[in-house]
Amino acid sequence: MSDSDNILEIEKLNVHYRDFQALFDVSMKIAKGSVTSIIGSNGSGKSTLLNTIMGINKPTGGTITLNGTDITGMQTSKIVANGVTMSPEGSSIFEDMTIKENLLMGAYLPHARKRKNELVEKAFSLFPDLREKQGQLASLLSGGQRQMLSIAKAIMTDPQVLICDEISLGLAPVIIKDIYKKVREINEAGVTVVLVEQEVRRSLKNSDYSYILVKGRVVIEGVSGELPEEEVNNAYFGINEYA
Secondary structure, three states, X not given: OOHHHEEEEEEEEEEXXXXXXXXXXXXXXXXXXXXXXXXXXOOOOHHHHHHXXXXXXXXXXXXXXXXXXXXOOOOHHHHHHOOEEEXXXXXXXXXXXXXXXXXXXXXXXXXXXXXXXXXXXXXXXXXXXXXXXXXXXHHHOOHHHHHHHHHHHHHOOOXXXXXXXXXXXXXXXXXXXXXXXXXXXXXXXXXXXXEEEOOHHHHHHOOXXXXXXXXXXXXXXXXXXXXXXXXXXXXXXXXXXXX
């Protein structure tokens, strides 16, 4: 695969919190139109990586490029305007607003505002439950519905890249299965998806390519369907050479 096939590239990224180093020379290439998993346990550096991609953290070394343009350290609003958005862990909704109001709040970028009605319809087509409850306050939604709304609000920015952080956290298996199906539909509609998860088997099953992050380092990467699950689990739990 040539570099021109990659929409997002991370090269030798280092991040420090004062004297503590959280990421060590992390490099990743996210192919256009793919679903890519970043798998790691708590403390692996996943949140630091995401916050750095989104401009919340400033790296102490390395670069992040989007479609060949350097976005390293760019303001979060500009990164979103350039086409990268995130559905954060624990969902991100305005509880005192209705579902439809939440969606319209997501369409704050100029190009998205022009297409807000089209984007709302797209979100409701993807998540029919939200259409039925569009006038209801978000605070009344179930956990699964909140996660659906968070993803729907994220795609209201009309992104090129959607980052989903721990979207299965605390949800029942049947709800998780449905949400992952919707994420694949978003991907099939042309959006590159980055899944950030702790659960190894689910991540490998639902992605095209995977990176395993341990203690701030990428220790394994490869085509998801070709990675030995046992080896990934050993890395995840810090067994043998990954300890």
